[in-house]
Each structure stands twice: as structure tokens, then as C-alpha cells.
Amino acid sequence: MKQKIVVILILLLTLISCKKEFNFFQQENENGLPNYGNVDVENVFTAEDSKLQDKQNVVNTIQQYYDKVWEKGDLSGGFLVAKGDKILFESYRGFAKENNQVPxxxxxxxxxxxxxxxxTAMAVLxxxxxxxxxxxxxxxxxxxxFPYKEVEVIHLLxxxxxxxxxxxxxxxxxxxxxxxxxxxQEVLDLLIQYKPDLARNTNTGFMYCNTNYALLALIVEKVTAxxxxxAMQKIVFKPLGMEHTYIFQQKDSLRAAQSFYYQGSRLYPTDKxxxxxxxxxxxxxxxxxxxFSKAMxxxxxxxxxxxxxxxxxxxNERRGVNNYGIGFRMKVFDNGEKLTFHNGWWHGxxxxxxxxxxxxVTIIALGNKFSRRVYSALTLxxxxxxxxxxxxxLNKLMNKEIDTTKENHDAAAESTE
Structure with a gap:
């Protein structure tokens, strides 16, 4: 008799679970996009998650790093370091528009x-x-x-x-x-029209390629209509309360922050x-x-x-520290530790x-005045x-003088981008 009751309870729980799943996808179909709901990013961590031993010394080191790299290096942008949901350090400097406009x-x-x-990877997932x-x-x-028959979504990611x-x-x-x-769409059309050769055979190794994520954006458009x-607003930005985040379109040209060359305030031009x-x-x-980091x-x-x-x-075809996941770079060290991050470079x-x-821990460094020194935030x-x-x-950086008279403008040579 007890066994029958247990079986009945299991069946009831299964039916309830299936009904919830059905209701989820029913609402998804009605709305046109998945009903992800809002994530309370202010209540992700426990009090223990935000605790940090030797906090003052850590903050002091970050302050010294910022003074040395950002202040003395005359960088422009925003910088933030957080443990759990507690911001340990945050600072902003420079301007978003030419002629020292919009601090x-x-x-x-x-x-x-x-x-x-x-x-983009999160939206796909x-x-x-x-x-x-x-x-x-x-x-x-x-x-x-699409002329490359073996390429799958995972290969793009x-x-x-x-x-x-x-x-x-x-x-x-x-x-x-x-x-x-x-x-x-033109990128896709050109691939179909000209069929340029693959740079390497599909799924035989890593090759960082912007084409992958341009196509993923098209796939998101296709499946969400x-x-x-x-789509990014509905799937990622709004559910997480990212109120100041958007995907650039030409209509945003007047409000979008500009980027600059390293020396002076010369504006980086746009291109095709x-x-x-x-x-x-x-x-x-x-x-x-x-x-976004807290949501993950x-x-x-x-x-x-x-x-x-x-x-x-x-x-993993070749041994080495550097690797790539889905929308994230990583360094996998011999001691088993894994450093997960992503860098970016475009114009300035x-x-x-x-x-x-x-x-x-989350570390964020966003610069709009070209300098590869921004990537040194990884050392923190x-x-x-x-x-x-x-x-x-980090130790070498802190003991080295910043030379503000020189800056390597060959951004394409930056090994992480």
C-alpha cells in the first residue's frame, strides 16, 4: 500500500512539473520571446560571499594600481572591482565626447x-x-x-x-x-556569394573570428523574429536591470560615446x-x-x-594555458586554477x-582612449x-615607471584580441 502511495505521489509531482513546463512555453509562444522573468541581482550572494580577508590591503593595492596605470597613464573610462555584491573600488575619468564634453x-x-x-553568447544560451x-x-x-555545411552553432560560440x-x-x-x-545580413550574403575558403577545417582547433558572432546575432534575429x-533588451538587458546598456544602431550615433587615440584628444574615425x-x-x-556578472x-x-x-x-588539441569556452577566454594553469575573462578592442x-x-570576484575596465594598459586589469x-x-x-607592473610619451598603436598585435 505504501509503495502505491509513493508511486502516485511521484506521478503527481511529474504531472505538476510537466504542467509548469507547458505553461512556461505556452507563455513563451504568446509573447514571442521566452519568458525569462527578472533576476534579483542584488540578492545573488550570501554575506560570506562578499567577505574578504585582508580587505584594506587589497583595496590599497587596487588604489595604487589605479593611480599608476590609469591616473599616471592618462587613461579614460570606467573601472570597477567587486567581491560578491560589494564594490571594493570604482572610479571614472575622461570624457565620452570630443572637446571634453560629457564627463x-x-x-x-x-x-x-x-x-x-x-x-551575445548568453542570449544564444x-x-x-x-x-x-x-x-x-x-x-x-x-x-x-550557407556554404559551410559542417559548421554548427557550438562552433560559432x-x-x-x-x-x-x-x-x-x-x-x-x-x-x-x-x-x-x-x-x-551583408556579411552572410557575401559568404554565400563569394564562398571564401575556410581559414581552417571546421572543429579542428581554435581560431578567434568575429564572423562567428556576427552570424550568431543573425541567428538570434531569425529565431526570435x-x-x-x-532581442538583447528582452532576453538579457531588461531582465537584469541593465538600464544603461544597448546594442548600437546608426540612430544611436549622437548619444554613443566616442573613442580616441592615445595622445591628445584626437577622435578615432568610424569605418565601414x-x-x-x-x-x-x-x-x-x-x-x-x-x-551581468552577478547574474552568471x-x-x-x-x-x-x-x-x-x-x-x-x-x-585542447595542443597543451597550453590559453583556451576558450563560450563567449569567454580562459587561462587554465598547471595548478588547476582557471582564470576566466574576455578582453575587447575596437578603434580607441x-x-x-x-x-x-x-x-x-568581478573586475571591469572599460577604456575609450586607446591603451593596451587597460588589459593589465587582469593581473589584479x-x-x-x-x-x-x-x-x-602585477608586481613587475607596480615597480615599473609608466612612460606616457609612448604608446603602441598596433592594436592588432594584442595577443588577447
Missing amino acids: INKDVPLHIASISKSL KLVEARKINLHDKVTHFFPK NHRSGLPKYEYFIEKLGLKPQNKYFTN HPFPL LDGIYGDKNCYTTPRDLFK YAENFLRKSLKDSIFTPYS SNTAFVHLQKSK SSLFEDFPLEREK
Whole structure:
């Protein structure tokens, strides 16, 4: 008799679970986009998560780093370091517009360049969670004329597609946009029309490629039937309360922060690739990006298996420290520690976003006045976890004089972008 009761209870619980799932997807179909709900990013952590031993010494070191690299280096942008939900250090300097207009503060969005990929990847994973996309869907499932038959969604996410880089083949073929700027759809159309050779065979190794994320943005548009900027608002930005975050469109030209060359206040010009999004063109603030980081620690924003997939190293053909997950770079050290982050560069914008899983630390550096020194924010990770190489780099940096008369403008040579 007891066994029958247990069986009946299990059946009832299963039916209730199925009904909840049915209601979820029923509401999803009515609204046109998955009903993700709002995540309370202010209540993700316990009090213990935000505690930090030797806090004052850590904060003092961060202050010394900021004074040395940002103040003496004459950088421009926003900088934030947090443990759990407690901001340990935050500072802003410089201007968002030429002629020293619009001082940068906590509410001024800046172009985060390739950190945009982390946000694009999250939107795709949310659609995977909602069963609108499968990670192993072929790109031809969405775009039947796409000429590279073996490329799957997962290969776009982890940069193992082998696709040619759009910025290279556009230049090599001497192609011009239909209007002033190329669009994502034009990138797809050009791939279909010209069929440039793969840079390497699909799924044989890692090759960082902006084309991957430009195509992912198109897939998001296809399955949601919403323009990518609107889809990102509904899927990621609004649920997390990222009020100062948006995907750049030409209508945003007047309000968007500008970027500058290192010396003086000479403005970086726009070019024909500035209309493509997904791989870049997200504008946000350190505080909004901090909300996104907190959501990735939360249990109710993305199911655990998908969240774990973000920080799984997918390219292991050759031994080495550097690897890539889904929308995140990582350094996997011999001691078993894993440093997860993403950098960005576009025109005069250099950016760094560090999301430390174990210590629950977020480090954000968004610069709009070209300097590769922004990437040195990564070394601060050694204050919270056991990253000996980063600690060594930090010590060297703190003992080295900043030369403000020189700055390497060869951004393409930056190994992390």
C-alpha cells in the first residue's frame, strides 16, 4: 500500500512539473520571446560571499594600481572591482565626447568591443534553454544557402568554425557596403556569394573570428523574429536591470560615446565595419556589466549545465594555458586554477572583463582612449585567487615607471584580441 502511495505521489509531482513546463512555453509562444522573468541581482550572494580577508590591503593595492596605470597613464573610462555584491573600488575619468564634453561617470555607456561576445553568447544560451536553438544545429538549419555545411552553432560560440574573418575577406576582395556601413545580413550574403575558403577545417582547433558572432546575432534575429538590439533588451538587458546598456544602431550615433587615440584628444574615425553587431557594438557601463556578472553566479538565470558550458575549455588539441569556452577566454594553469575573462578592442576602445568563479570576484575596465594598459586589469585577479603568473606580472607592473610619451598603436598585435 505504501509503495502505491509513493508511486502516485511521484506521478503527481511529474504531472505538476510537466504542467509548469507547458505553461512556461505556452507563455513563451504568446509573447514571442521566452519568458525569462527578472533576476534579483542584488540578492545573488550570501554575506560570506562578499567577505574578504585582508580587505584594506587589497583595496590599497587596487588604489595604487589605479593611480599608476590609469591616473599616471592618462587613461579614460570606467573601472570597477567587486567581491560578491560589494564594490571594493570604482572610479571614472575622461570624457565620452570630443572637446571634453560629457564627463564619464557611472551612467555613461561605453563601447565594450569584444566583451559584447559574452553577452551575445548568453542570449544564444537562453534560447537554447528555451529550446529554440540546439547547440548542434547546423548553421544551414537557419540559412539553407550557407556554404559551410559542417559548421554548427557550438562552433560559432567557441570559435572552432574555421570561418574566414569578415574584416579580412571584405578587404581582400575590395568589397563595398550597400550604404555607408556593412550589416550582418551583408556579411552572410557575401559568404554565400563569394564562398571564401575556410581559414581552417571546421572543429579542428581554435581560431578567434568575429564572423562567428556576427552570424550568431543573425541567428538570434531569425529565431526570435526580433531585431538583435531588441532581442538583447528582452532576453538579457531588461531582465537584469541593465538600464544603461544597448546594442548600437546608426540612430544611436549622437548619444554613443566616442573613442580616441592615445595622445591628445584626437577622435578615432568610424569605418565601414561599424554597423556590424554581435561581435562588438554593445555599449554599457561597469555597473551594468557587474549586474551581468552577478547574474552568471545566480541559480535562476541559466540552468547549471549551460552555465558550466560557458567555462569549459573546448580547444585542447595542443597543451597550453590559453583556451576558450563560450563567449569567454580562459587561462587554465598547471595548478588547476582557471582564470576566466574576455578582453575587447575596437578603434580607441580597450576593455577587460574578469569573472572569477571561485572567489566570486568581478573586475571591469572599460577604456575609450586607446591603451593596451587597460588589459593589465587582469593581473589584479591574483589578489583573490592563486594565479602566480598574474601576481608576477602585477608586481613587475607596480615597480615599473609608466612612460606616457609612448604608446603602441598596433592594436592588432594584442595577443588577447
